[in-house]
Amino acid sequence: MKKVTAFAPATIANFNVGFDFLGVALQGIGDEVTMSFNQTESNVITDIENGADLPKEASRNCCSVVVRCMQEQLNDFTGVDIHIKKGFASGSGLGSSSASSAAAAFAYNELLGKPFTNKQLVYFAAQGEKAACGSPHVDNVAPSIIGGMVMQKASDKTDFISLPILPDLYAVLLYPQIVVKTSESRSILKETMAVKTASQQIGYMGSFVASLYLQDMDLFKAAMKDVIIEPMRSMLIPKFDEMKQAVLGKGALAFGISGSGPSVFTIVKGQQMTETIKTTLEEIYSKTDVDFKIYISPINADSGATIL
Known part of the structure; x- marks a missing residue:
């Protein structure tokens, strides 16, 4: 059969x-x-x-x-x-x-x-x-x-x-093994926002798309910001601010919440940098009482579904 x-x-x-x-x-x-x-x-x-x-x-x-x-x-x-x-x-x-x-x-x-x-x-x-x-x-x-x-x-x-995707990008993901239901994560989102905030986020999105077509790593890093959702959802994730500050200080291109959380992701250039970021995240979370997993993945086009 x-x-x-x-x-x-x-x-x-x-x-x-x-x-x-x-x-x-x-x-x-x-x-x-x-x-x-x-x-x-x-x-x-x-x-x-x-x-x-x-x-x-x-x-x-x-x-x-x-x-x-x-x-x-x-x-x-x-x-x-x-x-x-x-x-x-x-x-x-x-x-x-x-x-x-x-x-x-x-x-x-x-x-x-x-x-x-x-x-x-x-x-x-x-x-x-x-x-x-x-x-x-x-x-x-x-x-x-x-x-x-x-x-x-x-x-x-x-x-x-x-x-299009910039070359040599990697994601380092930390999954804190806590429960954050999508429905609950959505329930804390505000239904309205200041025009200034919306305008700022639109600018980041436009710059982000431009960075991909221009293959501009500096513009990509400057654009990878979330001023709407992250301030509300980050409070559900232990050590979020500390992790963000630490990885960006180590040279990461971006840090954010994956989906509705609780997983967070760091984007870096080059595989060598992934070990630095992995160690940094491990040092922070090893001081908590939360179990966690860390995943490392390249970011490229050759990554869709396959037949095994």
Whole structure:
């Protein structure tokens, strides 16, 4: 019986300047989804490794929701067995449901002989994100499938643009193992802001996009600031200000909150710098009573979903 396993990477959403519409794919961190036909018309979650708290009901699990959407599009309801292997924790701020949704779309498409393009898969994966989080944002699922850095189009929440990436960039991520639910993280956000603040953030976003096309590292560093969301959400993350000050003082290009947190990310130039930043973050968090994990990943275009 044919069996397909797909891997889809974790992601950094928002990336400081692009709240809810910018995302970056990571490497080496992600979820695996294995599928095979089961000779019925039912999609069955057979097992979820490292995810005992996740739903196994087909109507609620993001992977089976993705498959059902694809089946409806094709009007073909041949059922599949779905095995999910989580490579990182839910609620980490690294796009957990997105990685599973992306891997499910990629695996099912491969199982069928690739009737859909990768761009079409982003739409289906976004439906899994909607099932998990309530909204079909593509800021996580698009980079998880396509790879690289992706910006959602303002005119269409399911369409996106792949952006160029500066050379030799790396992300160092620290995941404090505390619970920060996306719903709670959103509940503390203010619904209004000063015009001056909005104007400042728009300027940073414009400069950020320009830095990518101009391949200007100094402009990238100057633009990677979040004056809207970070001041509100950073209070949920222990030692945030201390970490930020420390890594920027060591020469990092940027520091911010990954998704809705609690994971934080540092962007640096060159692999050698990653060890310096890793040591700096470890020294700070080893003085707390919070368990943590550190991940290191290059930031480049060769980072989307793959068939294993």
